[in-house]
Structures are given as C-alpha cells and as structure tokens.
Amino acid sequence: MTRRAGLVAALVTLLPALAQADGAALFETYCAACHNSGGIGTPGLAPPLDRPDFWQALGSDAPVYIAGVVTRGLNMPITVRGERYAGVPMPPVSGASDEELAAIASWVTGDLGETDQAVAAGDIAAARNGGPDQSQLKAMRPETE
DSSP, X not given: OOHHHHHHHHHHHHHHHHHHHHHHHHHHHHXXXXXXXXXXXXXXXXXXXXXXXXXXXXXXXXXXXXHHHHHHOBOSOEEETTEEEOSSOBOOXXXXXXXXXXXHHHHIIIXXXXXXXXXXXXXXXXXXXXXXXXXXXXXXXXXXX
C-alpha cells in the first residue's frame, strides 16, 4: 500500500467519527441552549432528546422526522417521560447549513437515539423545500414516550 493510499484509507475510517464529533459540537452551538448539553432536556422548556426508544420507534422515518423538526420547528404539545411540553414552540434552527444540520441530526439519531439512521444534507434540503408539515410530523411520532 502506498503512503497516499494509506492516508486515504485512514481518512475514510475516521470520517464517520469526525462527523459525529462535529455533530456533538454543533449541537452545543445550535441546540444546547434549550435542549441542554448532551441533549438531556430542560424541564418545562425543551424535551430530552436522549431517548433511544423514541428514535428507534421512528425507524426509517427518523431522518425525515428530525430533518422536518430542525428545518420547520415543532409547534405541538408533547409529553416526554411524563412531562408535558406545550408552552414554547421550537423554532426552526437558523444559521446552520444543510451539512451542519445533517451532522447535528445524525448525532442525535445515532449517539442519543442509538440507531443507524444517519441524516444526509439532502434530507435537510428536502425538508426545507416542502418536507413534512406539523400535522405530518405529529403523525410520524411514535406512541412511546
């Protein structure tokens, strides 16, 4: 193996880990003010996102769901771990690129949700351009909370 091929192989191996690390750091920048560091939630304000049962129950809809939430916001009462969140609607995440939102969303679904449902920048772009509306997001939500 040439030195260049070895470097390429090492980068290909490291890229998923770097994307996850970027997702965690970007979450802290864009989301932690409400959802708290590490996605543990803020009682009365924003629900925890570290809920593997929820993300796993979404299954293959997880990328579409989270892409819709980060690009369109979420404005509906929900109950998570017995606590009702109904007062402050979540606005769309502003100022982040499709790639940054995809990294954040993939970190949430992967690290916090313990799924293999990665979110691509194309999923974010599709959500920005007519993805699920509030009623569709509500219909996607699994009953497990």
